[in-house]
Amino acid sequence: MKQTVEGTVETTVPTQKSYNRAKRNDTIFVWCMLALPILHFLIFWLYINSSTIFMTFFRYNPSVQKYQWYGLNNFIELFRDMFLGGDPRTFNSMLNSLIIFPVNNFIILPLSFVAAYFLSKKLPLSNFFRVLFFMPSMIAITVLALCYRSMFNTDHGPVFMLCNAIMGGKAPDFLDVTGPYAMPIAFTFSVWSGLGYNVVLLNGAIARIPEEILESARLDGITTTREMFNIVLPLSWGTMSTLFILNSLSIFGWFLPPMLVLSDTGGVEGKTSTIALYVYQLVNAGKGEDAAALGLMFSIIGIPFVFGVKWLMDKITPTIEF
Amino acid sequence: MKKFIAGLLAVSTVLPCAVACGGGNNGGNDYGHLLTREDGDLYVRYFKGGNGAEWLYPIADAFEKETGITVYLECDDEITENIPTVLESAHPTSGTPSANRLKQLPDVCMTQTLKWQEFVNKGWIANIDEVYTYKYANEGNVTLADKLIDGADTFGYMGQTPDDALEGNKHYWVVPWTSPLTGLVYNVKMLKSLGGKWANGYVPATVTELFELIDDLNEANITPFAWGGDSNGMGYWNFMFMSFWASYQGYNVSYNNGKAKYGSMMDFYNFVDDDGNMDGNNGENEGFGSFDQAGRKIALKVIQDLIVDTQSANKKDWKWKNSIDYPVSKKAQEAADKFAFEEAAMTPTGSWIKNEIAESMDEGFEYAMMPTPAVDMAYVQRVATELGLQPQEIHGGLFTDNTFETETNTGKTYAQINNTEIGDLMFIPKNATKKANAIKFLQYVNKKENVESATIDMGIARPFRYTPSALQGHSDFTKSVFAVYENPNAVNLIRKSESSIFAYATIKEWAERNESDVLLQLDQKTAKGLIEEIYVNASDNWNNWKTKAGLF
Structure with missing residues (x-):
């Protein structure tokens, strides 16, 4: 519509031409918006993954200075190393990577939920504790690992000294990569550093629960425990479920805690190694084909597992809208 | 404010680099x-x-x-x-x-x-x-x-x-x-304070004497070694391993002109077979036979005897000894500092320690490097049965005249083996x-x-x-x-070879294993067992290495 000088209203009907122009502009706009993610997908997903998969069938031949067809031999050698005792390092790396699944989902996640619930109760100092929980997520992981490691230092670490006092001067060397405590120490670091992220997300989910529901439950005389497990948990289950799946995916990329807290070598026979750490070391050692084959083989094992987890979480997640 | 924050960030980024690198x-x-x-x-x-x-x-x-x-x-x-x-x-x-x-x-x-x-x-x-x-x-x-x-x-x-x-x-x-130069660096005053043969600055010439020194240090309640096993720090013991191995095995001469398993250290680096062919295919063990050289077992056994208490029949009870507390989780720098703080009498390291401890040592701190002790016949005889040595493998270290110590060939000067890295x-x-x-x-x-x-x-x-x-x-x-x-009589070890496997498959002393990983297992496995594991690893990978080296 346009206003004429005389104050009357004149209606203009859009022509086919202007309609086409608008449609074209819309299309250009949509494609401009999509171009970046598509480009990102093509380069950083499709190209990288396809060339990685491609690489697993080749091996560098120094005689001709080229990569040559190697068939499935990379996988056969890897299978021998991983499952037939060919190289304990590969097997131990896989084992440690898999253990992070229960650590993430059955230790960190429940702890995060409990912490988030109590922080939502607006207890005294709850804001202080919220910052405290999130602090490890704000500090650079290398600094955090250094602080954590120094707690167990056998010369001046407060945790070590406390244990030493309790155990009559016979505390073990927790950071000894050949000892039984090394990996638990790395997992504990994961718990400590991983709580904050989960707590923040769960706190958000809990904050969304309508106050009326909680108030009505309280009028019915619900206890704190029942409120937490029978009201809050089901109503924040969607976020729990998402976190469960995300935590399950971390088995593929978990390597910083053992690398920074324990040793970047992966320990004796890979006792403190993970698949991601081993892949990183293989790449650094110029064994890109082995790294690619290891990554792919572990994905073949891990992806059905993660899909299974997702399917299970979808099954048990109630459809609640509020 | 923005400028202040930007300045602060710039300083915090540059300062650590400047401090770390000078x-x-x-x-x-x-x-x-x-x-x-x-x-x-x-x-x-x-x-x-x-x-x-x-x-x-x-x-x-x-x-x-x-x-x-x-x-x-x-x-x-x-x-x-x-x-x-x-x-x-x-x-x-x-x-x-x-x-x-x-x-x-x-x-x-x-x-x-x-x-x-x-x-x-x-x-x-x-x-x-x-x-x-x-x-x-x-x-x-x-x-x-x-x-x-x-x-x-x-x-x-x-x-x-x-x-x-x-x-x-x-x-x-x-x-x-x-x-x-790598080897054992020692606290001069500590050793002199022991008196006896050490009073005038004498240092052990043989492995047997090194054990004597350790006994004396223990009697005087002085910790013999500062070392750190963390982040490849255990590799510092590999320097000693190299010298002990060459002392027994010979660098480029061998006992009785043996080859491969019975050959010299250079036979190892050339991966010669029993006929002496480089990267060889002939003979019982092909070119990987030298991974089983007795000198390797003896060298590892010396290190194990120096720092591991293997008294118990149960390997689970084996523990580190003659060392600073909790050595495995110490970094090499921490071990060097402990040496500088006079918490131990010796440390396996290299001539670079001078720069590492410059800031941690007191002004009057006196330290020096000793020639790596030679492997003597007495020590070999003591461990021969445990290591399963063949009769032709029972001999002592290399002398300066390129012969080896035997029961009849004695009293000569041992060749000093310098691992120069x-x-x-x-x-x-x-x-x-x-x-x-x-x-x-x-x-x-x-x-x-x-x-x-x-x-x-x-x-x-x-x-x-x-x-x-x-x-x-x-x-x-x-x-x-x-x-x-x-020392003009010293043998300087240089890891080089004409072998294609050495050059193109880049295989060295520990086959596909990491040297620190192997040495860190000394408190769990026997020296003989560890070397045999490496030998099996070498035989398993031999064809793979030959492929990498373009020999197939």
Whole structure:
């Protein structure tokens, strides 16, 4: 519509031409918006993954200075190393990577939920504790690992000294990569550093629960425990479920805690190694084909597992809208 | 406020780098201009580590003044780990690298030891024949190849492919830039305080005497060793392993002219078979037989006896002994500090410890390096049954006359085995943008006066034909190092070989295993068992290595 000088209203009907122009502009706009993610997908997903998969069938031949067809031999050698005792390092790396699944989902996640619930109760100092929980997520992981490691230092670490006092001067060397405590120490670091992220997300989910529901439950005389497990948990289950799946995916990329807290070598026979750490070391050692084959083989094992987890979480997640 | 925060961020970013790598101020001279990159600068990325960087600043500064070529020095203590990725991304298999990639590629790299042969084969580093054949007019027209000691002169010489090597089409690719002596460094006062034979500064000449010294230290309630097993720190014991192995096995001579398993250390590096063929296929054990050399078992057993309590029949009860508390989780630097704090009498290390403990030791701290004790017949006889040695393997260490100690051949002087760990490298990436200037820089760094000034500043010898002890300004510790280093009767170990497996499959002492990993298992497995594991690993991978080396 346009206003004429005389104050009357004149209606203009859009022509086919202007309609086409608008449609074209819309299309250009949509494609401009999509171009970046598509480009990102093509380069950083499709190209990288396809060339990685491609690489697993080749091996560098120094005689001709080229990569040559190697068939499935990379996988056969890897299978021998991983499952037939060919190289304990590969097997131990896989084992440690898999253990992070229960650590993430059955230790960190429940702890995060409990912490988030109590922080939502607006207890005294709850804001202080919220910052405290999130602090490890704000500090650079290398600094955090250094602080954590120094707690167990056998010369001046407060945790070590406390244990030493309790155990009559016979505390073990927790950071000894050949000892039984090394990996638990790395997992504990994961718990400590991983709580904050989960707590923040769960706190958000809990904050969304309508106050009326909680108030009505309280009028019915619900206890704190029942409120937490029978009201809050089901109503924040969607976020729990998402976190469960995300935590399950971390088995593929978990390597910083053992690398920074324990040793970047992966320990004796890979006792403190993970698949991601081993892949990183293989790449650094110029064994890109082995790294690619290891990554792919572990994905073949891990992806059905993660899909299974997702399917299970979808099954048990109630459809609640509020 | 924004400016303040930006300034704060800049300071917090730059300060740690400056602290870690030195601020470029040396002896009152300001070398700050070398640490700021300008367009057109020759980009040198170097490892500082225990060598220090003080030696490099004045040389680079003088190079700038003499040639007009400006230099940018970048300290990177992670260069050894990072350089393969840097080189790979700057040398794509197809196409040309981007300008940005090339800008990030150093013109000169100075790293610790690494598998550089692979870089040659993949075409990532440039042939530097011009550096080796350049004639130094002021030094009687000698070339770098002439100036380097035996072994070091051909250290960086190889064919780009196995076929090139067979056809003799070889070139120079890297320059070894240090020749650090490794071994046992000891606290002079502590040892003298024991009295007896040690009172006048005598140090153990044989392994048996070393055990005597340890008994005396324990009696005096002095911890014998400071060492750290964390992050490859256990590899410092590998220096001792090398010397013990060569002492028993011989470096390039063998007992009874044996070969392969019964051959010398060089037979190992050449992977000779029972007939003496390099990378050989003949004989019971093919070329991997030398992984089972008795000298390797004995060397590992010496180390185990030094630091592991194996009294219990149950291996689970074995524990570290004669060492600082909780050594496995200590880093090498922490162990060096503990040695400097006089918490232990000895530490396995190299001549670079001088720079590592410069700030932690007290003024009156006296320390020195001892020649690595020789493996003597008495020790071999004591462990022969446990190691399952054959009768022809029961002999003592190498004498200076190239014979070995036996029950009848006794009373001679043991050969001193110096493990010099030549392996810190200088090289030029193939796609370096200022290759010609980089070549000039390498030629300049290796001028006589620069070799000498570097020796004084680092306190570490360079692998040249000279007498480092004749230079002025060395500390007492450095003098002790050079006294061992310059012993004319010493055998200097250099890990080099003509073998294709060594060059192209880059296989060394521990087959596919990491040396630290193997040594860290000494409190859980026998020395014999560990060496046999490595032997099995070698036999399992033998064909794979031959394939990698282009021998199939």
